[in-house]
Amino acid sequence: MTRTKHRTLVKLLILAPYLILLYLFQATVFTRLTVFGTKPLLLPLAAAGVALFGGKVEGGVFGLFAGMLTDMACNQPTVEFTLLLTLTGLLVGFLADTSLVQGFPSFLICGALELLACSAVQVFVLIVLRGAPFSVVAGIALRQCLSSLLFVIPFYYVSRFLGRVM
């Protein structure tokens, strides 16, 4: 086995269980547990972490699967989050490879932006396709971002640890 293949296998063995564990938490615990009256979104935060500490390819691939699982957890077709988390994973990974410093402030900013992007897309889809009132859905979206951001510190340490192991 070549060194590259070996590294890919190691990454797969680390990231796949991490992703499955997060999905199970998202689809079970955090469908019943609410913070500020909303359910926190964990997978976008995890995707931001893997992209920041893992790089562009890891961020993109992890974002793709994390997006699919988030869409599945939301009982919706795998479109919105699948596309969004893949793209943001690639973008954050690219920035991490080129210019971003891999520290807590960067993770906080990337995570917050990723959550805001997710909420913005959800709000946009609801307004355009379902005629939802902006003030109501924006309020829910904002609370969703805040409740998810409560988990930024544990995700920072886990992501940093995974980045070092990979």
Added chain:
Amino acid sequence: MKEFMSKKGIAIAVAALVVALAAAVTVAVGGGRTGFATLLSEPFFKPLRGALNTLVGSLEQTYDYMYRYDEMAAENQRLKSRVAELEQEYREYTEISEENERFRKLLGFAERHQDLKMEPVSVVSWTASNFACSFTVSKGSSAGVELYDPVVDENGFLVGQVTAVTPSSATVTACIDTSAKVGALIYETGATGVISGEFELFEDGNLKFSYYGDEGLINVGDTVVTSGTGGRYPAGLVIGTVTGLTVDASGLDPYALVEPSADIRESTHLFVVTDFAVSE
């Protein structure tokens, strides 16, 4: 014998005789119960005997404990296993009892609605979305569940509708979801309209009843039931109770606020209506 009968020997024998005589006298004086030796020694020996008995008792207990430790440990283990078994039996009993209660209620509902064919399901997971109210149930197309089948609780209260099916599971969109729309009427007056989930009411879990015709036909406390219009729901399923009358943001369209009768967000065991007589 000569040695035995020496002065010392004689002295000992005399002493024994004296003691014996003294004992006989004290026994005779004391009513034949206690000898003088006992009387003299009792104050000294009694506490000692008591202390010794306590010590021996403790040692005996310790010995018993050490000797029977394995036996007691095994017994303890057996008892623990038995307690666990009984707890498990109690849990199963409670579960069966609850299930029985649900089926009893359903039986009452099914007797009133003999045209309905129902499939019991349990809720597997809920959506992670903050903008929708849907959940996955344990049975799918292989159990006869089809797209758009209505879903009710054990009381026959409307919970939602199947919106996606796989062979082994189905996704149910609750009637409070913002995409849900159900033809409905007021049971007391027959006023017709449409029940729908609204973004403004979603978080409180309430519904909007947009009605046609006279406002006077709707009163707080009225029961809203499915009208059967459109053929997707059987007629007469209870949706909820009117809790208020209001107008929308434009101030032009009046509507009634309806609180669902089913405890939708706490649902665990439900019934999919797989077949019913269309009332149209």
